[in-house]
Amino acid sequence: xxxxxxxxxxxxxxxGFIDHFESQRITFVGYPGNVWQVPAYNKHGxxxxxxxxxxxxxxxxxxxxxxxxxxxxxxxWDAQTDEEKAxxxxxxxxxxxxxx
Amino acid sequence: MxxxxxxxxxxxxxxxxxxxxxNVGEVWYNETSNSLKFEIPATTAAGSWRTAxxxxxxxxxxxxxxxxxxxxxxxxxxxxPPLSALVEEYNGISWSEKTDLNTAxxxxxxxxxxxxxxxxxxxxxxxxxxxxLWNGSSWTVKxxxxxxxxxxxxxxxxxxxxxxxxxxxxxxNVEQWNGTNWAETGDVNTARYEVSGFGTVxxxxxxxxxxxxxxxxVEQFNGTNWTTITSINTARSGAASSGIATSxxxxxxxxxxxxxxxxLWNGTAWVEQSDLSTARSDLAGTGTSTxxxxxxxxxxxxxxxxxxxxxxxxxxxxxxTGGSLNTARTQLAGAGTSxxxxxxxxxxxxxxxxxxxxxxGSTWTxxxxxxxxxxxxxxxxxxxxxxxxxxxxxxxxxxxxxxGGTNWVTSPGTLNTARLVMGSAGTSTSxxxxxxxxxGNSAxxxxxxxxxxxxxxGSLNTARRGLEGFGASSTSxxxxxxxxxxxxxxxxxxxxxxxxEVNDMxxxxxNGGSFGIQDSGIVAGGATPSRTVNTEEWxxxxxxxxxxxxxxxxxLAGAGTxxxxxxxxxxxxxxxxATEEWSSSSRTVKxxxxx
Numbered sequence: 094x095x096x097x098x099x100x101x102x103x104x105x106x107x108x109g110f111i112d113h114f115e116s117q118r119i120t121f122v123g124y125p126g127n128v129w130q131v132p133a134y135n136k137h138g139x140x141x142x143x144x145x146x147x148x149x150x151x152x153x154x155x156x157x158x159x160x161x162x163x164x165x166x167x168x169x170w171d172a173q174t175d176e177e178k179a180x181x182x183x184x185x186x187x188x189x190x191x192x193x
Numbered sequence: 194m195x196x197x198x199x200x201x202x203x204x205x206x207x208x209x210x211x212x213x214x215x216n217v218g219e220v221w222y223n224e225t226s227n228s229l230k231f232e233i234p235a236t237t238a239a240g241s242w243r244t245a246x247x248x249x250x251x252x253x254x255x256x257x258x259x260x261x262x263x264x265x266x267x268x269x270x271x272x273x274p275p276l277s278a279l280v281e282e283y284n285g286i287s288w289s290e291k292t293d294l295n296t297a298x299x300x301x302x303x304x305x306x307x308x309x310x311x312x313x314x315x316x317x318x319x320x321x322x323x324x325x326l327w328n329g330s331s332w333t334v335k336x337x338x339x340x341x342x343x344x345x346x347x348x349x350x351x352x353x354x355x356x357x358x359x360x361x362x363x364x365x366n367v368e369q370w371n372g373t374n375w376a377e378t379g380d381v382n383t384a385r386y387e388v389s390g391f392g393t394v395x396x397x398x399x400x401x402x403x404x405x406x407x408x409x410x411v412e413q414f415n416g417t418n419w420t421t422i423t424s425i426n427t428a429r430s431g432a433a434s435s436g437i438a439t440s441x442x443x444x445x446x447x448x449x450x451x452x453x454x455x456x457l458w459n460g461t462a463w464v465e466q467s468d469l470s471t472a473r474s475d476l477a478g479t480g481t482s483t484x485x486x487x488x489x490x491x492x493x494x495x496x497x498x499x500x501x502x503x504x505x506x507x508x509x510x511x512x513x514t515g516g517s518l519n520t521a522r523t524q525l526a527g528a529g530t531s532x533x534x535x536x537x538x539x540x541x542x543x544x545x546x547x548x549x550x551x552x553x554g555s556t557w558t559x560x561x562x563x564x565x566x567x568x569x570x571x572x573x574x575x576x577x578x579x580x581x582x583x584x585x586x587x588x589x590x591x592x593x594x595x596x597g598g599t600n601w602v603t604s605p606g607t608l609n610t611a612r613l614v615m616g617s618a619g620t621s622t623s624x625x626x627x628x629x630x631x632x633g634n635s636a637x638x639x640x641x642x643x644x645x646x647x648x649x650x651g652s653l654n655t656a657r658r659g660l661e662g663f664g665a666s667s668t669s670x671x672x673x674x675x676x677x678x679x680x681x682x683x684x685x686x687x688x689x690x691x692x693x694e695v696n697d698m699x700x701x702x703x704n705g706g707s708f709g710i711q712d713s714g715i716v717a718g719g720a721t722p723s724r725t726v727n728t729e730e731w732x733x734x735x736x737x738x739x740x741x742x743x744x745x746x747x748x749l750a751g752a753g754t755x756x757x758x759x760x761x762x763x764x765x766x767x768x769x770x771a772t773e774e775w776s777s778s779s780r781t782v783k784x785x786x787x788x
Contacts, residue, residue: 105744105771107555107771108774111743113776114779114781116512122745123743182659184720
């Protein structure tokens with residue numbers, strides 16, 4: 094099955110990391126662990142990964158990075174007091190599943 | 194003769210990569226791709242319908258033909274039931290009652306380019322020949338049609354109009370209004386009723402209708418004769434229409450069932466467009482092919498729903514990354530007027546923070562701290578005149594601090610109710626605090642006059658916390674989202690004394706980031722309860738989906754306006770200092786085709 098997305102790891106340096114031109118052309122989704130999702134087989138996605146010197150990851154490799162980050166956040170949440178956990182707006186960080 | 198050098202002050206420049214921030218219309222040569230390039234505003238490739246203010250009185254079989262624009266429209270007559278003389282005027286946001294028609298009727302014709310000069314003619318029941326002229330405040334009786342009838346198409350304006358076809362009986366008859374009298378003109382080729390029409394007396398179009406059976410036939414008038422031209426894709430009657438003969442829009446209608454179908458006439462062909470949200474027939478249509486209103490009609494029952502069409506070519510808003518906060522944190526507050534002038538303060542960076550930073554469009558700079566560090570606080574104002582109030586110090590505080598551009602000064606005027614995760618709007622001299630956790634969900638509203646907070650009798654209709662807000666002052670604000678015992682999309686509008694329920698957000702959320710004023714703004718991110726990138730635009734009437742944040746987060750801060758704003762900080766699962774800059778009018782680069 095042809096993949097819809099490609100993933101890379103790149104640190105968001107701030108201004109110019111994703112500019113308005115790029116944001117208008119393709120959809121970016123940032124995940125924990127500096128994992129970024131951009132469209133696969135897309136010229137603008139490829140150019141952006143090159144611009145930010147992103148390290149391309151397979152979906153499984155990207156998933157492992159994201160999962161490790163989420164598990165760390167869940168461990169932090171688990172260490173909270175029962176009173177803090179009882180706050181209905183303080184939800185335990187949810188698992189994230191990346192798409193192919 | 195104008196030259197590029199003379200107009201732009203420089204010759205065309207060569208670059209190895211496209212320049213970062215070219216001006217609209219600027220031309221350059223890209224040496225890498227060997228192409229001549231230029232920049233234009235990025236715009237939508239397709240049109241779409243969005244919700245607009247609903248009629249006060251739902252009705253169907255209303256006037257056919259244009260009567261105004263999306264910012265200034267008029268609707269008159271129809272079946273409420275019974276047959277109606279009611280008139281309503283639209284100001285771009287809401288409908289208001291106006292002086293009734295002299296003769297109640299439905300299925301009448303209408304013609305007018307504004308809502309201050311409109312002609313109403315014909316109608317049913319029984320078949321009518323009355324003509325009335327609206328001058329913006331009252332109706333004056335004018336000379337009558339020769340053939341009393343309804344269900345025809347009104348085309349043109351109040352000084353030069355057509356009433357084409359109609360019923361009873363089904364007719365091919367067409368009459369032309371010269372500003373004083375109606376006179377017979379060329380008949381259409383196919384007699385029909387419940388027909389749609391748009392254009393002018395010298396270049397008009399009728400489309401569809403019921404012959405019977407319902408037809409897809411389209412005819413064009415040249416001032417003398419009607420010629421059959423390209424048919425609409427879907428035969429129907431009772432559709433609405435708007436536009437001119439070279440660019441028109443047809444929407445809704447019925448043929449066995451009600452349609453949401455929309456077709457765009459480009460002068461040559463009918464092209465399918467995005468559907469109406471509410472399928473219906475016998476609705477009213479006004480405006481142009483790029484800005485139309487679809488109002489009222491029948492869904493099987495009478496509806497008051499109004500939808501607004503924005504054609505292709507509308508500006509596209511997007512987020513881009515900006516400079517990150519020096520201190521990554523969540524549950525902070527923001528103030529500011531644009532994506533290049535903002536202030537971020539307070540929050541939780543792993544511990545309660547008093548840190549304050551200002552943003553110049555590319556970098557955040559540390560400035561003097563708040564006097565009371567706190568998280569989950571509220572903030573309003575500008576980069577040089579801001580207000581911080583409430584929050585969790587801990588304990589929950591009612592402290593208010595005023596930022597004068599250099600330092601925070603603790604005000605003797607404190608919130609009457611200490612609270613956190615509240616909504617806020619306004620400026621450092623005219624602010625509003627509403628809702629929050631006090632503890633328990635609060636509906637309380639407090640007004641800041643520059644020195645003191647006063648509790649207003651006008652409480653939120655729904656007590657909640659984690660809500661967002663924006664507004665220009667203590668008399669003009671919007672409150673949206675939050676948490677009651679569940680995440681909500683509730684939106685309320687403040688008029689200075691009371692909150693009124695308006696259209697909900699599309700996505701329920703709490704603790705998002707927002708920026709704007711009462712009539713226009715953005716909400717981005719938040720907890721749904723999952724952290725989201727979802728972003729919506731408030732257009733003064735309803736929330737519309739727009740391009741999302743790049744990184745999902747909640748407990749972020751916002752600053753700026755709809756045209757230029759910031760979303761910064763928050764929690765992605767861990768605290769972040771990431772900043773995203775919103776621009777409502779992005780631009781795109783095009784290459785010159787020399788082949």
